[in-house]
Amino acid sequence: MSYSPAAADVxxxxxQTGAGMMDxxxxxxxxxGDFDKxxxxxxxxxQKVAANRADRESTEGAVIARVNEDNTMGVVISLNCETxxxxxxxxxxxxxxxxxxxAIVYSNKEEFLASDFHGMTVAEKLIEQTGVIGEKIEIGAFERLEGPFVGAYIHAGNKIAALTALSAKVEGADEAAKSVSMQAAAMNPIALDETKVSQETIDKELEIERHKLTEEGKPANIIENILKGKMQRFYKDNTLVHQDFIKDSSMSVADYVKSINGDLKVTGFVRVSLS
Structure with a gap:
């Protein structure tokens, strides 16, 4: 007579595994009946399913941001799947x-994947879930942020999440960090401020604008002055602290944070999106 497992064991x-009842x-x-086996x-x-689906794209999934208990550090990860x-x-x-x-307590993705997760490593859990679900499952993004105060925002649908670091833990910091994280999620800034924009990005933008001005027939002796104004506009549109605050466009993000506390500043942000 073949062995038939008890319903309680199933x-x-x-x-423990998340696998289907029949599996x-x-x-x-x-x-x-050997549970470990x-x-x-x-x-x-x-492992077999993972090997068969290794070349598949895993561009869907969930992006989650979490912060530690004292709001001094946060992490954003994406758990990716195929559909x-x-x-x-x-x-x-x-x-x-x-x-x-x-993931909050680990400094990089490699340490996180090697960490224990209910008796197996995170990497093993992902392989197990690949077998359970039948799709390629993996950790895509892994981003950390530290600061005197860190807050988070996860956009509805779990497709975008962001973290914001503020210069101090003051009254109102929680709401401010969440609001600025929402700003980062919605407006996708390329950098914190003009000092954090890469030289490559600056050079490319200058090249594009200089070409436009030349095509418009602007005199060479005034193009450089026009470019200064163009770059100021570029920084305003594309860097977090200079963007118009989405909840009140009469002020910048930096001004909004100062309205919470005169000495408060945004010191960093992280944004992860599936698209």
Whole structure:
């Protein structure tokens, strides 16, 4: 007579691995009730599926931002999959939140992937879930931010998330950091301010604008002065602290933060998007 696992054991294996009921039942049957062996069977299935789907694009998923208890450090990760259907799945999103919570204490993606996650490494968990879901599952982005006060924002649908670091932990810092993170998520600035814009980006923008002005027939002796104004506008539109504040366009983001506290400044931000 072939072994038939008890329903309680099937449920226990499913709770630990997230695998489907039938997959758990088959694994326990093959393992003849040996729980650890059944887990290995499910992992091997995941490895096989992962190998078969290694060349697939995993551009969907969930982007999650979390901060530590004293708001001095935050992390944004993306848990990537192949389809939007899986990316919106409740269990998938819950896993993304749980992984992001664990990621807070690690300084880079490699350390995070090697860390213990319920008796297996995070990397092993991703392979296991690849087998369970049948899609390529991986950690895409891993971004950290530290500061005197760090706040987070996750856009509805979990496709974009951002972190903002402020210069001090003051009254109103929580709302300010969230609002500026929302700004970063919505407006996608290229840098914190003009000093953080890469020279490559500046040179490219100057080249484009200089070409336009030359084509318009502007005299060479005034083009450089016009370019200064063009670059100021570029910084205003594309750097976080100089952008118009989305909740009140009469002020810049820097002015908004100062309205919370006269000495408060934005010291950094991180933005991750699936698109």
């Amino acid at each position: 449920a226990k294996l499913r709770n 758990c039942k088959k694994a326990l049957t093959e393992a003849e 059944a887990v290995d069977i499910l992992r091997k299935k995941g 939007d259907f899986v990316g919106k799945n409740e269990a998938f999103v819950e896993l993304a939140f749980e992984l992001a919570e664990q």
